[in-house]
Structure formats: C-alpha cells, structure tokens
Amino acid sequence: MTIQRALGTCYYPEHWPREQWANDARRMAELGLKWVRIGEFAWSRIEPEHGYFQWEWLDEAIEILGENGLKVVLGTPTATPPRWMIDRHPDIYAVDEMGNTRKFGSRRHYCFSHLGYRAECERIVDILAQRYGGNPHIAAWQTDNEYGCHDTVISYSEAALHGFWRWCEERYGTIENLNQAWGNVFWSMEYSSFEQIELPNLTVTEANPAHCMAFRRFSSDQVTSFNRLQVDAIKQFSNIPIAHNYMGRITEFDHFEVGNDLEIASWDSYPLGFLEDRIDETEQFKHEHSRQGHPDFQAFHHDIYRAVGKGRWWVMEQQPGPVNWAPYNPAPLPGMVRLWTWEAFAHGAENVMYFRWRQAPFAQEQMHSGLLRPDSETAPAFDEALQVANELKALSTDENVDAKVALVFDYQSAWATDIQPQGKDCHYFDLAFDYYRAARKLGLSLDILPPDCADLSAYQLVLVPGVMTLSSELKQAIEQFAGQVIAGPRTNSKTDEFAIPSPLPPNFPGLDATIEYVESMRPTAQVALNTRGNFIKWQEKIASSAATLAQTLDGQAAVTKSNNITYVAGWPDQEALMYILAEQCAELDIPTELMPASVRRRDTKTHRFYFNYGNQAQNIAGVTIEPTGVYWSEQIST
Amino acid sequence: MTIQRALGTCYYPEHWPREQWANDARRMAELGLKWVRIGEFAWSRIEPEHGYFQWEWLDEAIEILGENGLKVVLGTPTATPPRWMIDRHPDIYAVDEMGNTRKFGSRRHYCFSHLGYRAECERIVDILAQRYGGNPHIAAWQTDNEYGCHDTVISYSEAALHGFWRWCEERYGTIENLNQAWGNVFWSMEYSSFEQIELPNLTVTEANPAHCMAFRRFSSDQVTSFNRLQVDAIKQFSNIPIAHNYMGRITEFDHFEVGNDLEIASWDSYPLGFLEDRIDETEQFKHEHSRQGHPDFQAFHHDIYRAVGKGRWWVMEQQPGPVNWAPYNPAPLPGMVRLWTWEAFAHGAENVMYFRWRQAPFAQEQMHSGLLRPDSETAPAFDEALQVANELKALSTDENVDAKVALVFDYQSAWATDIQPQGKDCHYFDLAFDYYRAARKLGLSLDILPPDCADLSAYQLVLVPGVMTLSSELKQAIEQFAGQVIAGPRTNSKTDEFAIPSPLPPNFPGLDATIEYVESMRPTAQVALNTRGNFIKWQEKIASSAATLAQTLDGQAAVTKSNNITYVAGWPDQEALMYILAEQCAELDIPTELMPASVRRRDTKTHRFYFNYGNQAQNIAGVTIEPTGVYWSEQIST
C-alpha cells in the first residue's frame, strides 16, 4: 500500500477575526501544508441555540481554505456540548469514582451512556454530514475529539448504571449465569435480579474483579457504540474517510474495536507533555529527555495506531513547542519538531498535522504554542515544518516495511491489571512497552497485532507478554504458527470471566508448564538470572518439562522453551529482555543492531531511518548523528 | 493452665462441588488438622431470600467434616449481609469521613449503629445457634469476621449520629455537663441540646478533641454491644466457647472490652502483608524482611490477644503463602510458615488455623494462596503444616511462662494520638511497640496488660509508656506495687475528658515531677542522651526532684527515677530504650540476652524457643540457627 505523505495543521477560524482567514490560508499553503482540521469544538457557534443554526461562517471558512488548495478534515463537535444542552439534559454529565458529578466549564462533559445526549449527537452529526458531505473541500471527517482524555471513559452515572444492567442481561442472559460467572457465592455477593447490581465504586473493600471487568468492558463498548452512531450518521451522506484522534496511553477503551468502524486511525502526539505526565521512568531519564521526549513512546503509539487503522494512520495533532498541561512545560530542542515529524512518516503516517496553526491568547490553552505566535509572527516550529515540507518533495511516497517481529497488544489486559495488579506497579501497559522498547534497542522494526489476530504467518517472531486471556483466534493462530513465540509473564493466566483457569496457566499450546504460584516484589527487590539481567516486580514459580533457557541464581526455572514457545516466568528488566530477544533473533537470523544510547531506527520499504533522541552525538551506520538529528539512507543493511 | 496445641484450616464448602467435600475432609484429617472453620461468609447460601432457609448443604458439610474427626468452628455470617438485606434496609451502610456511603459489592458493608441490621443479626444468629448449638461436631463459634477491617469501626451515618446522641446523654446526663466536660466555651462551641451535636467530621479545622474522643469511645462501644448481641443469642442454645477473629494493628475499638464477652481471642496473622501495608519501618528493613515478616509484630499481637482472651487464644487465620491484598505480595521463604506456627505456639496459642484450605480461583481473593492450589495439588505450605503436625506429636501440650515483665497496652491512648498526635508521626501504637521490641531484643518474654489492670504483683517490672490517662485501678495497682515501673513519655498526660490535668502531668504516684512543656520534633532531629541513644520525635521538659538517670547533652533531665518509678521524658530510640530496660533488668536480676539481628526468643513453662527472622544464620545459645530456623530446648537458662 503506497503512502502519500503530507503535512497539515489544526485551525479554529471561530477564534479569529474573519478578515484574518484568507491570509492564514495563504500562509498555510505557502508553508507547504496540504490539510487543515477544523470545527471539532465549534458547536456553540454552529448551533448557538437548540435548533438555530449559523452556517455562514463555517461555509466561508471552508471555502477560503479550499480555495487555497487545502483539504479540510471536519470534526464533529460532540466533545463540547454547549451550555444550552445542559438545560435540555441536566443529567448529561459523567460521575467520577467518588460519586462527584463532573460539571460544565471545560470539555468532554458528557457520559457516553446518556441516551438523550446520544440522540443530540446523532442529530448534529446528521445535519453536519448532510450539509458538508458533498462539499469538495472536505476530504475527511473526525468524530468527536480524544475519546477518553481526562478520564472520561468510565462514568458512575445513573445512565451508566441502567446501561450496565442491560449490557449484563445481554451478556449473561440470566442472573444465575452472572452469579456463576462472577463467583458471587464468595462473600455472599449473589444477586437475584440484574437491577440489584451496582456499579463497582465506593465498595467497602475491593469489588469483585469479575464485576469490575464486566463494567470495564461495558464502558469500552459504550465508546464504540457512541462512535458508531456518528459513523453511521456520516455515512448516509458521505463516503470520504472517517478518523478519530486517539491519545497517548489511554487504555480505558478498546481502540481496535472503535477502529473497526473507521477508515483512518490518528493520534495526538505530545512527546514532552507525555514524558512528564504519563511515563514511568526515573527522574534522571526524564531530565535527560525533557526537551526531546521518550525515544520509544511515540514509536509505540505510531505502531499501535497503524494496527488500529489497519495500515492507515495520521498524527492529527503534533506538538510544535511548549504546551500548557504537563507538570513542566519546556520547549523542545531545536530540530525535535522535524525529528518527530519524520519519525511519524518512517512509521507509515500519511499526514502529520501541527496543533495548532496559531497560539490562542485566551482561555485554557493560551500557553499552548502553535506554528504562529498569538501576534501572527512565526514560532520556532514554523521553520522546522517548512524544512520538512521541503524535504518531503523528494520523499513524498513510501511503503511500510514487512516487519519480521510483532507484538500483540491487548486493551483488556490493561483493564485486568488496573483492576487487580497484584503488585502495585505491575501494569500491563508497562510490560508490553518494556518488550517493545527492548526490541527497539536492538534496532528492530515491529508491527503491533490485535489480540484477536488470526494469522501470524507474516512474522518470524511474535511476542505476547501479559495477554491475560488468549482469544480462540490467537490460540489457533499460535498453534498453526511456524515462527517463534515469546510469552509471559502472566500470559493466559485468566479466563474470560476473570478467574484462574483450569488447568492452571499458562496452558499454552505446545508448552508443558504449570505456574505453581506467582509473587509480586517490592521495587527494592530483584532476582538475578544466570544469563543476563534480572526479574523485577514479578516472578512465577514454574514447573515444566521444557528446556530451561535461564534460571534464577537459586536455581528456579526462569525462562523455559519447548517447541516454538518460549515462556518467561517473570518480569524481565531491559538487560534480561534484550538478551532473550537477541538470542532468539540470532537463532532466527533476524539481524539486530544495538542502538547507542537514545538513538532508534525504523525501516520503511525503501529507507532506513535513524533518530537521535539523546543529548550527545552518536556514531552509527558509519555516520555521526547529532542530537535531534535524523539520518536516512536508501541502503538497508539487513 | 495447660494448653492443648492443634492445627486447623478455614474451609468454604459453598465454593466447591459437593462431591469434593469428603475428599477434602479426608485430606485435612490425614494432614493432621484437628479444626475447621466454616460458614462465616455464607449468609446468601443459608438464607437466599429473607426468611427462606437452605440448611441441607451446611448440615451435610458439618457432618462430613465431623465424621472425619474434625472439630468445627461455625462462624456467624454477619460480615456479609446478602443483597436482599439492602432492599429491606437501604440505609444499612457505613458512611466515611468525607460523607460517602460505602456500598454493596464486597464485605463489611454495614454500620454497627444500624438498629435494623442489629435486629437482623440477632435473628440469624439466634436461628443458627438454635439449629447447631447442640451439634456434636460444632466445637466453637466465631462471631462475625475481623471487626474493624477496612476501616469499618468509625461511621458517620445517620444511625451513628442518633446513636451518639443517646450515648452522650447517657454519659453526661445534661448538655451543660457535656459543654463543661468538653470545654465548649472555646470557640463558642456550646450546645443547648444533645441533638445539636454533629459527628466530628468535615469541620472547617480540627474538631474539639474531647468531642472526637467521645465519638471514638461511642464507636468502640458500638462494636462491643454488636458483638454482645450475638454472644447473648448464641448462649441461649450453646455453651461451647465463642471467639472472634481480630486483625493486626486495628486499634479503633477496645479489644479488651469485646474480649470480656468471649471465651477465646483469636487473630488473623499475615506477616508479609502486614509488613508491607501497616508497619512503620525503613525501606531497607522491609526489603530484608519481605519474605519473613517483622520479627516482633506477630509476637506483639500474640501477647495482646493472649491478654484479650484472658489466657485463651488462637491464630484463626495463618498466612500460608502469597496473599492478594498488600502493595507487594511475595512468597514466604521456605520454612517461614512453620516458623510462624511454632512462634504462635510458643506464645501460648491453642490452635493455628491456615487460611485457607484451597485457593479459590474466582472473586476477590483468587490470588490468595492456600494449603492447596486451585487445582487441588499441594501448595508449599502444605508440607510445612505437615512437618508441624508431626513435630506437635512430641510437644502437644505446654503452659505459659510466668513473665517477669509486663507492658500495659491501651486502646484509648491510640485514639488520643489519632485525634491529636501533636507531632505527625507520634502515634501511641508505635511507642508501645517500640518498648515491646526493645524488650524482645533483650530476650525478654512479656505479658501484655489491659489499662484497667488492678494487680501487678505477678511482675517485677511493668512498662506503661504513653498511657494517656491512668485508670483508678491501675493507679492504685501501681501504688501497691513492689516492683519497678517505667513510664513516659506522655503517660497520664490527659484527663478522662481529653484535657490537660491539674496538677500537670505526669502526676504519677510516688514521683515528684512536672512536665513544663512538651515538643514534637521533625524526623531529621534527634536529641542525644549522655548514656546511650537518643530521643526522637518527642521530648518533654521535666522539672523533678527525682534522681536523673540520663540527661540530654545540653543538660536537661531525660530519664528520672524516684522510689520505684522511672519516667522517660521523651521518645527513646531503640538504643536508648534497650539501655534503659537492660539497666533496670540488671538491677532486678531479670536475666537478659542480647538477640543477634532478627533472632527472637520466647519461653514457655517448659521450653525456650528461638526464631530466626533474619536472612543470615546466627549463633546463639550454643547452636547455629539458619534463616527461617526455629530452635527449642527444654533447658531454660534464666
């Protein structure tokens, strides 16, 4: 599949005097931008009173952008219901875990389960699609904005409660089935009707994890069906692609499920903000990367969203300078905006859209930089975007590389470890990310796979750490797989109803092994392996007839292998993981290259790219790459 | 009093297919277990709808266990009211300090003050006792389960408010008396009727400590009367002993008061979980003991509950492997389950019951290990229990040693320092525990005494640190005591109504001394003594005509003594405390033995036991004790 690369930006005509629009559009075009996203927060300007519409300004804005050759992504405005919506639906709000109603005054102030709000969204999207579905300048749609941002997936509202009753009824049929599935005999938690079930917050001690898992599934399903409502409304009048802009490290809903209804996946990439507010690294690491971001975090999401988009994905919002929302908001090193942009392209992005065209001088995001300053002078990112635009002339198309290694990523496993981590820092996301970045440090280009992947035959090596329940599709795919699988810890350790399976885990196709017990360990504890590195956080006592590839210093089996299945019975640190992966790649003749410091590499079909996220120059592939430097070559030295 | 030692387990027949019961019972008996606890969470199976009972399964379970020679402890199921109870009593719940109602979905979801629930409990216990009071296999009762676990003693519900009004009226008679007793003239807090009093939460700044203390006393009394209700109901139909299973470091209710209505005290001993979630030690210390537990914490509770049970006490739940509820849940070192069991016996336990027979694969505690794995294979603790069962054959009976040293432990003092610690880390429990473990490091076997103890004549040395109000009984006992008393800091520093007494503290029988002022100190500060060690956390300026046993380096009196009273005018660190205690013991010819590292010793009437909680072998008493090792000898080298 050929990828056409382009740049774009996010624009809010409603924020600026109308006389400024034409000049803005002209400058965008001159900069070399091809795409503009608009409209996603403009409901109060489109429909200032219920049923009273103002189209003229939006018509004109689209027209001006279009006449300057820009393709428009039109956002549905449902992330920001106007104030009059509250008068119509006073109970529209989500309710937090402590029972507090989350009020009007910012954004995302709605509960996904509220039926009245769903109808309003259907109505406005229908009207929008009808009006602009045939507009020649509209080239794509965006539904809503950043589902799940600000902890908005999970709501303990009355609407959610009623929705959950019906969801449970649909899944379990009878209350007896539900009691059985959840193990409600424990602590006399048995129900006699669906309407007796409460949402699992504010319990005296932890709620039944099966109850929690059902609620998390329901909550994720509500996002999917909310999005589908909009997709269905749009598709009545338009057949251009529909996207949603996901965020970084939001795991509360299943992005694969939402993505199944969309043509394009996109995400909002804020490397510096994310480093400070949602990545588990040492202070020292954050200090050294505070102006560059984490060298693997963006790549990981690029690869996830390439999977979610079934190959088609964008960066819908690209950080262009300091932002306003992280605990600390430094400026990127000069060159990083270019680096981030090229890294997205190397991972197969079609478009990279800078957020935002011009910094707004008012309201919540006034300290969020743009390509332009509030006074319309250029901000530092402007020249970097210009450089990329020029570089793109020679590299405007490409194709994704055929990756040899894949990692299965599973949202439900993230819910499982949210609900019952067993050790307080044992979260699935971190485990998957640890595998991912160890592979990256060996220079590997990976694909991400969904947990219901039914065919692994394109790969030589597939990683499935911590996937708590293997789907029947994946189980079958593994059975038929000729390549190598590396699994564990915790892989296949729960049934679909959050119980310990029988026979005991891992119960893996082709591996004779039993986890006798598991233990989580304090951060001060680690278990040295006789090969390289240590187990941290988590360790499993495994009884197996398989070969022992590594053992702990006190002689317990740590890594076992039989047939094409390797099981890692603990949480390996990076040294241990890189050793395991490197050995396996060597055996498979998959070439690896040890990355120096914070340099990372990514292949496309035609090029090999190196990105230096570090603060020192590094020599690799016969060249010196300065900090913030990007190097690419057509020769791929596999 | 001769102690008959035995082992047991906790079993949930309702969790398993009926066809498994006989095999389970047989295996228990073969393992050498004598006791099984059942029934304490089974209300929804006993009474699935209000007034509709299912006895058949419980009859059969008891019969099967009994026929295998097992004695049954039958628990009242009141810790887990079924869901139908909520329909009958929608306001049954406790309310937390922030005003949030603590909902259904786990356990202990009731307020002790709810009169409707009290009636329901009386009803079900009455019915249970009537049915099984004469059953030959039922050998003991357990009331409810772990009073106070999950912060459930203190409730800010409407039911509690109404109960508190009547409690105040009973204690103070008139509102004028209450105003006077609490000092309500301060800040114009005077009331004109009992119904004007609110519960002391959500105040703008701290509530009156006298108000808080009254509420804490009320809350504790509610537990006592709730338990007594069940005891009275049982005793109508049964005269076998009644126990309750207390927890570790729950100080919100007065265990001595509850214990006065019961024949047996028992507690649930989770050394690894407690180390991580409720013990104030350094990270280094926790790291070194993470697979063994704190070397003094279990012993302290063993001794407290021996006092609470007036000599008769059990471990009702013994941790057998990793648990599910601590921040980190490692596995015990091999041998620790045996060590913990023997340590309980050395402190006079009658029974040690492992929790639980088989690990449940479902619901909240699915990651809590048992003697068996979920697949019925043996877990590591099984063989250790077997070893103890065999060792018990030679040591099945014993008697408690006549301790020479006693420590007064007072729940009200814990409430006082919860309410007004004066320094944020100055909690009574820690102070009492510091005294206890200093004595233990000198090899002493202690008794714990209640704060209304009226006779000290059995002892040579009595420790009363931090007992905020000396009861008239204890004051008189001290006056008549021929032995030595060590008191302070803070001993007798409050009146019974939480005021500073006149004359000023310590106002101790036989000691001419006045505390001129007190101060709390930041963790970075400590005050060196001219003898050994330091004062930490707390220091008192004392004016006294008594002899000065130690002074601070700037010349203030730190430890004074007159007649048989030693007063310690600060919070001594372990080095200081051990020196004070060792000197006093030497004077009294009480033999001490300095414990190496984490080794501890405990005497019975016939044996001396050593327990190595450390991670290195230690030489003591002429033998080498390996880590996790237990050594005992009949010769007591006093």
Place this chain on the structure above:
Amino acid sequence: MTIQRALGTCYYPEHWPREQWANDARRMAELGLKWVRIGEFAWSRIEPEHGYFQWEWLDEAIEILGENGLKVVLGTPTATPPRWMIDRHPDIYAVDEMGNTRKFGSRRHYCFSHLGYRAECERIVDILAQRYGGNPHIAAWQTDNEYGCHDTVISYSEAALHGFWRWCEERYGTIENLNQAWGNVFWSMEYSSFEQIELPNLTVTEANPAHCMAFRRFSSDQVTSFNRLQVDAIKQFSNIPIAHNYMGRITEFDHFEVGNDLEIASWDSYPLGFLEDRIDETEQFKHEHSRQGHPDFQAFHHDIYRAVGKGRWWVMEQQPGPVNWAPYNPAPLPGMVRLWTWEAFAHGAENVMYFRWRQAPFAQEQMHSGLLRPDSETAPAFDEALQVANELKALSTDENVDAKVALVFDYQSAWATDIQPQGKDCHYFDLAFDYYRAARKLGLSLDILPPDCADLSAYQLVLVPGVMTLSSELKQAIEQFAGQVIAGPRTNSKTDEFAIPSPLPPNFPGLDATIEYVESMRPTAQVALNTRGNFIKWQEKIASSAATLAQTLDGQAAVTKSNNITYVAGWPDQEALMYILAEQCAELDIPTELMPASVRRRDTKTHRFYFNYGNQAQNIAGVTIEPTGVYWSEQIST
C-alpha cells in the same frame, strides 16, 4: 510618623474562673504589658441564645483589665457563630472544592457570601459597638479573626454562586461582554445568561482561567465587603482605630483592599509553625531553623502589613513557645521570643501581643503554649517578654527608615499562578519572596508597595517581579520614575482578563522587548548564566534591542536593560538574584552588606538592628552575635 512601641497579650476571661481575673490583670501589668485583646471568640457567652445577651461578665472583665492600666482591643466574635445560628441559617456553611459542606464544630464555619449571616454579623457588631464604643478602656477594635485561615475565602456554596452571578453582571454588564472577555468561544463555553454560569469547580478538566480569575476576584471582594460591613457598624459608635489580624502566607484575598477600610493592619506571627507547614525550603534548611523559624518570612510579612496598614501595624498574636497545629511543634530556642519581638519593632510594629496569656488545658488549642502554663506558673516566654519590656524603656519610640528599595506585592498575581502556574512549582508568592530574601541577604531594608501604587519617587530601586498585569497607576508611575526598575519574569504577561496581551509581553514602558515563548522546567533542570547563578523553574525567550546584562551559556539573552528598566527573563536562583541586585545597588550607590548565614539586618530611622537566626555565632559590624542574638546600634553605617 513616630511609633510608640508596646507589648500586649491575648486573653480569654471566659475560659477562667472569675476570681482569677484580677490576679491575671495585675500580673500582666507587672510584666509591663500595655494591651490586651479579648472577646473575639466569645459569641456564645455574649449571646447564648439569639437575642438574649449576657453582658455582665464582659463588662466586668473589661473593667478589671482597665483598672490595671491595660488598654483593651475588643474583637468582634464573628469568626465563631454559635450553634443556634445554624438553626436559624442551616445553609450558612462554606462548601469546599469537592462539594462538601464544611460543618459546625470548630471555627470559621461560615460562607462570606451568605446574606443571612452578614445580617447577623452586622447586628452583633452594631450591638457591641453601641455598648462599648464609648468605654474608656477599649482602645481598638479587631474585626473577626484571621480571614482566610483554614482555606475559608473560597466557597462553592449556593450563596456564593448567586453572589457570583450578580458580581459578574456588575463587572461585565452583558453576557456577551463576559463571553468576549473570557474567550468563551473556546471549547463552546459560551453562555446566554449570567444564571448559566457555574462556579469553576468539578469541571472535567481545568476551567477557563478567566472564569477562575473572576471567581477569585469575587471571592476576595466578598471578604472586603464582609469586613466593611463590620467597620461601618463600628464607626457609627466609635472612632478608635479598627484592625484585623491577618495570617502568614494567606493570599486568597487582597489584603490591601481590606486594609483600605481599616486604620491598623496586624498579623499573627508563628515562625516555627509557618516554617513547617507553609514554607518551601529544603529539609536541611528546615532542620537547621526548626527552633528559630525562617530568617526572612516574618520580616516579609512585617513589611507587607506595614504597607497594608499604610504605616500602622501590629503583631496581634506572637508565638510564645510550642504550638499545636504544625506537623511538628518544637520549642523555640531560648531567646527567640525576644528576637522575634525586637524584629517586629525594628520593622515598625507598634504593638507585639503574645498569644496567649495562659495555655488553656482544654479543647483544640490545649497544646498551644502561652506566657503562663495551664497551672499559672510562668512559661519560658514570660521571662523573655519581661526582658523586652525592660529593654523597651530605653527604646520606646522610633520611626521607620526611609527605604531606598521597594518591592511591589500583588495578590492578583498569586491568584493567577494558582490558577495556571504553567510549571507546577511556579507560584508568584515564592518569586516575590525570592526577590525579597535576596535583597535582605544584601542587608537592604525594603518597603513593600501595593500594585496600584501611583508614586515611586521616594525610592531609588523598585522591584516588580511576576506582577502579571501592571495597573495603569503603576505603569504611569514607572514612566515617571527616575530610579531603576527590575522586572520579570512574567511581569505584565496577562491582560486584566487573563489573556495574553497584544503586543506580546512584557510591553514595559521604556523597554523594547518581546517574549517569544516561555517554558517551565523540571526541578532537576537549571540554566547557568554567564554572570552568576542560574535560572530555575522558568525561562523566557526574549527578543530585545536592549543591552544584555547576562546571558545563558548557550547565548540567549537572560537579563536585558534599556533606559532604567532591567528585565530578568527567567526565575533566578538566589546567587543570580543577589548578583543582579548587588550590581544595581552598586550602580545606584545604595550600600549593601553581605549577611553571614542566617543573620539579617533592619534599619529604623535611628538604629540598625542585626538578628541572628542561625545556629552559630557570627561576626558582623565589628561584633559577635550569638545564635538567637539581637544587636543594635545607633550608628548607621550606610
């Protein structure tokens, strides 16, 4: 203006038997005290039921004090509405940010916006003033007590909501104006009526900062008008001075606004408590000053309140020993109570009043020391007060020095950085305090100026760091100013409606400079300057034609100067700040003297004072000053 220095104390006759009053008054007079504050918490004793008054005790107390030559400050009792008030006004309470009502049982349990309570306050103050306005012993009034203590300025109650609607209507006139001013087009936050506006709590993500700023202004204005109500009531019957006792580091209301209605500013100075609970310093620093307090914190407030009182100010409550409310409550070093007292006098205090005469043995503050112990014996502070009383005989009058350096202090800027700090530790108070203490370490005596100061001509150097919006008065004053101004970072960076101004900041009179972007930095990051010291926390990219006084090591302009304006484009550490200030002072021939360690100096018109807050003796000005030592001389070596 000549200052008459005196000592006093705070006394609660209602706490003690009437027969003790005469003796207390006699001892106060003998100690040399001249002033006594009474009455401020006595509402329930003055008016035990609504409309039923008991004056006799208060008449007598005032008479006894007066006859012993003591001047009485009479407090209005409105900080502690009695319990019957709640029956009359059940909704009197403030509501916290989470929506919890803050209940009865301590103090300050009222919402400033509650109209019913305002009427009650007007009533009681009117009655009090009528009764005692002509009493010859009453020499001053105090309104309420410690506005803002315990976070009581900001309330999310219904009363506040309604008040805020009217406040907005008055400020903005029309809802369109408000929408425009706040930038509500952003995120579709537009309103169609004032009654649609909610208070800015419990929003899904942060509320509009303009909305928050309006609410903070409203909240501050409510304090001002509440206080003015009392002032107006008093002034009907009395023309003696009226004071309020402010607290340390309470910035939620504009003290200058409240102070404009009062004759005297006073504050409650608790150096040890404040060090532990509200000062941002290292643990090491706190450790070294735990018994002395911060060497600049009291001085800073003395100078602020001298400005708030337009020259007239007192210490209404002076810490005399350990208090009860800080996390740790050590005793001051011997001599510190004298030092604190003299420091207040050196900064121009008229009175220093010790809180309290006698330690109360009951209720919330029973662990708060006084001049007397609860048993009426003298506490350590008594002798230090006596020493000061004797020393005062020779130094009873003085005059404030004519300071050459002034610092503008602005409460609104504190609100701005509360609302949107941009870096999580970037708070205005700390920035202003950093400037202040750097100047103090150079031996400078400063004045504080309000942000609407219209005349700077008395000074040679004026500091305006972080004043977010320059008032028109101050802008004009700067334009006309012949001296030097040092500004930045963040100075003049917001419009009056919390937007980024156009042209971009600093837009400073006489300085050609543009802040291109700003960034906040993690605590691990700092930017070295080529002169001395570093920027920490905050850095600005400045484009300027002005001279560069300092630059960062990578060549960016850090400190620029043009005409008489110096702009500091970052948050300087103490070394950088002292260098900037010392260079500027040298240029202006303002003499500086580098203070050793924790020694500080302060000049009056006639004397130079040195205070040693450190724990070691220091040599300065040719003398050796011991720890806690105060040295003064008549020769001012300027």
